[in-house]
Amino acid sequence: MSADPAAAVVKNRPLAIIAGAGDFPLQLASLAAASGRPVFIAALEGAAVPAAFGQADLQSYRLGQLGRLLEDLRRRDIADLVLIGSLPRPSFGALRPEASTLKYLPHFARAFRGGDDHLLRGVVAFFEGQGFTVHGPADVAPQMTAPIGPLGRKVASVAQRDLMTRGFQLLAALSPFDVGQAAILADHRVIAIEAAEGTDAMIRRVADLVASGRLRIAKGDGVLVKAPKDGQDLRVDMPAIGSETLRNVTAAGLSGIGLRAGRVLVGDAAALAKLADQSSLFVEGVPS
């Protein structure tokens, strides 16, 4: 196995996709398979829906079957992994580990004692310690990230671009505090900043403020910006938007979305562009 990650994404090497919930694992599986490389799906029970992967080579695993997963990967001579999709933060007690998984528990017991970032770092470190190379979805399928420029037909105005610029500056200022993946700006000011609640809850908060009359957002005003924090591990923790984000943004009366190009997952860009056009939203990738 090569220790060089760049060499490890060589297309003909088999790739395991450790799949959680949502559309991203499906899109990645489809794009990786279309590129001709052998793909094995390790579907995490309770998160991924095996049937959605169609004819793919797939096995389901509980989190407590980590030992079995490692054995399967080695038997299949798979050294390259991508972890993608959402996973409700598991409780350590609910893992129900099989015998072959017990020896790995101390590692995860440590990883569980911290925030989500800490847990994710622990998961990456675990697989790397076991000799695997963990890739980001953008390494395998860069077309799943925000491209530079507008995703659909709508383009940000000068005023909307100014709000985006200010928004990205705000997120950069927050980054040393390990917070602030997204913010909403309108009326020349910052309306909402995301912390533990997540992007969708933040957008809904703005929708509620507007609905209750506590906040007015003029037509053409109101922009969501989203970007990774400095030091965020884009292999396992890339910020993402999807159709739900666009629906929430529309419901909140915002005019569009600014994303750090190449550093935010959009999944099926064509589908998102279509939804953006239908919703009269701009969705733009802005280079760092």
Next chain:
Amino acid sequence: MSADPAAAVVKNRPLAIIAGAGDFPLQLASLAAASGRPVFIAALEGAAVPAAFGQADLQSYRLGQLGRLLEDLRRRDIADLVLIGSLPRPSFGALRPEASTLKYLPHFARAFRGGDDHLLRGVVAFFEGQGFTVHGPADVAPQMTAPIGPLGRKVASVAQRDLMTRGFQLLAALSPFDVGQAAILADHRVIAIEAAEGTDAMIRRVADLVASGRLRIAKGDGVLVKAPKDGQDLRVDMPAIGSETLRNVTAAGLSGIGLRAGRVLVGDAAALAKLADQSSLFVEGVPS
């Protein structure tokens, strides 16, 4: 009238308190009167409750009676004002101006076209343009602001103090973006940042995250920090906490509150200290 604000707070000069809703106007009226200076209360209809001021010299005014208010102040030879208490942001159309107020409308029409900060600056500029001196509550009654150190018996631990320090650093980093009067930190990270929703809504958000199991806050963890933004006009827009804040903080399972000493209103400090002790919260003023 002296142009020197320091001279203008001389105790024997009469003071007008333009009073909105809440306890702060009552406390200020009581403290100013106790210091021996003549106090006139201009109670804003729909916000201040005249009966609550007891035997004070008081007149009620609608916002549309600004002209009458100015005439009354001049007749009483009052040059010093404090504007204090909350006021629902009025709609310009609902002012119902009297004839003596009509000439001032263009000034306020401009002030209304902007955020709350802009409106408040417009109000201060208006009174100063009319020859009055606008004082902050802290100029008249510094005992209404957070003192240095703990307000009650409970003192922040080293870990809680670290969270406060990090919180104040975060608020300072946000200040150039004219946002971030408060934040909540727990588990070594930033949990919530206040923007347009206000401090109480932010605290309730954290309580909801905890109640829904999306966030765990250990006992003794979890700190609210509050401070003015750079350039905030502390004469008319000083951040404030009160008993409601303490109740929300308790409900969210936080351990205490850090305030910028001298720069956040606490109103009746003794009553708040008692409530802090009953709730086992620390409430500390931290010097800048």
